[in-house]
Amino acid sequence: MPETTIIRSWKAPIALAVFTVLYALLVLVAARGGESTFRLSTQTDVIKLADLVVPVGATTTGILVLLVLLTAGSAYLVRSSGRSPLWVTVAYVLLVVVGFLTWAAAGAAIPVVGLLAGSLTLAVPLIYGALGGVIGERVGVVNIAIEGQLLAGAFTAAVVSTVTGQPLLGLVAAMVAGVLVAAILAVFAIRYLVDQVIVGVVLNVLVTGLTSFLFSQVLQPNAATLNQPPRFDRIPIPLLSDIPVLGPVLFRQTIIVYVMYIVVAAVFFGMFRTRWGLRLRAVGEHPQAADTVGIKVNATRFWNVLLAGAIAGLGGTVFTIGNGIAFNKEMTAGAGFIALAAVIFGQWNPIRATLAALLFGFASNLQNTLSVIGAPVPSEFMLMVPYVVTIFVVAGVVGKSRAPAASGKPYIKG
Template sequence: MTATAHESTAHEAIVRPVDWRAPISFIVFALVGFFAFGLNGPSTDVVFSWASKGTPSLLSDITVNARTLGFVIGSLMLVITALTLWLALTRRKISAWIVVGFALLFLVGLLGWVGAGGRVPIVYLLTGAIAFSVPVVLGALAGAMGERAGVTNIAIEGQLLMGAFTAAFVGTITGNLIIAMFAGMISGSLIGALLAVFSVKYHVDQIIVGVVVNVLVAGITSFVHSSMMTRDEQAYNYPGTLPAIRIPLLSEIPVIGPVLFNQRITTYLMFALVIFVTVLLYKTRTGLRLRAVGEHPLAADTVGINVNRTRFWVVTLSGLIAGLGGVALSIGSVGGFIREMSAGQGYIALACVILGRWNPLAATAAAFLFGFSKQFGVWAAQAGAAIPTDFINMIPYIVTLIAVGGFVGRSIAPAAINKPYVKS
């Protein structure tokens, strides 16, 4: 028997095990959709409204019976579930489009169920989702850059928090929000540099350093907040918020216009940075070098790339992006600094990096999922949904856990991540 025949026989003998993660998740959500939204759903009408508050829309509202909508959507979800079961049993890949389509169906059914007897404000939900997504998207971009270079950036939480604190403090002192925005970005970069010094230069475990940095930043900002900001908010914690910039003509497009083209500068910068980081990583020589450092640092060193210098500057400069995420939290949203206002969003950003498999565009999509789930929680509470308030507050984190555990599972990270490089 030839070597080729031996290889063929060996490949036939190796049977890939059935991956049940996605099918099981599909079954659970399909049953919830069919029985909760359909058979046992409210029989009142629900109105899907396309108009933003105080602004008429060219699109007419859609009125449907909530139970009928739930039954149709639940039936479609069961059909898709059967398809995923067949794909899993035949050991075929479940397309991402199937997952997206299934998720959209479940979302429509959920909106109809919660909004039964009232209206579902589509523009309000999408606008709020983008606003909540900005810090997470920017944190995810910083995490994707750092981890592509081989450095686990656990300190995103600290970078967001320091950016938010610095922007609010400097904005109040100077009265200039643009200066405050740059100050917040620089402070995030300094936290990135601190992480890089210990993890890259001194080879301290990256995860331990990141956690310590987060605790340090939380302590510093809490101390200053309690000792200065809360005692005299007018002098130290009253910066105001960045104004919304309405883009002429584009902002008049139905639905898309008010959602995308009537935003603050932090949101516009977020969209620009998503494109910039994607192009940088996959379409430039610099990005190729950066990814080589994270995948095979010895080979990168062999061709003349300074591995540790590259890692240091990538982590430091990515801190600028995370710092901008902190700016979006304070002067880009609340108009001041609140103690520990990052509230774990840096860790959610890391989860989005994993969910997006270290791809900036996919990580951004995962961050939007988090933002929408958070905005949904706000709307559900306002709509008087029969869901406990504590559970509503848990929705964004539950969605993230389900997405990572139920649909992604084990992901393959860059090969040299969290591995110090010592030049021989």
């Protein structure tokens, strides 16, 4: 009987070991005493939880021991089975976050609900963008233009909702704008076989330049009539919004967030439980085989790229009507590229990409929270946190990732 060859990827345990050493240096060399307080409720909560007070030294040291054990366990699992399970990474990240917050908040209090709610707000456009990226790559088209679709959505949502006074029309306009950007990508990448990455980069530059020009020449001189978008009101869901901690975070949100919940579930269900999803994945994995069974490969790619653009454009509304903020130049600030990282980290799975986007949103909001409580962390370092986390998860902890086989490859019939 032939022996089975186990292919081992040591990326995860090596990355965990490196960050365990960094965490050890933080809590041992820059040790802090006293207690940290985690505030679990707000003044408006119906059910109020008591503050959680923990000793800094004992907690950070205990977490360090657990991180060492997880790192060793990851290495053992790679040696025995060839890979480190996802739950090891998730547990590791949660422990690092708790340990770092405990260290940073010594003598202060962290508003847990505010931290999580702000993280979700920052993650929403990333989730929409990541879902658009997952659909595009699953069908075989690399969507580098997520940044441009988010920016186009933000611009059109601000203008249309200001002119009409109806933020719902702004949502529709943002989706149309995302579809238009995606249509250009689809035509050049699918019909004319232009390199998909190049087209995506050019579209990002085009949308950035166009919206910046229109902002300077049209919106600024007419800000009162064209660039004062109304804001969606928060809609608390009865009973669910009263759940401690999670209720205020998840169920006291705007319609944009509630639509996001539906879109995430719909994309996941559709991709793995419907004929549409089966055809989409078949075209992205083996277009020749899909063609032989009667699936129109290029048409399937074209319409799904438009769908991905509509979803990404919807995510752009968060930057304007989602928060009642006027449009400004380049206000998406690279969110589309972070969304692409979430696609890779999530291994082209809608649920995992959503979790990755939530992690990036948390990393972005962490700098705001730590600056408020006066944590002894340089502001320059905190600005780096989201991008350090991006590099960490993409290059280190996801292990071996395989994109859809036909992603980025044009299909020529015959």
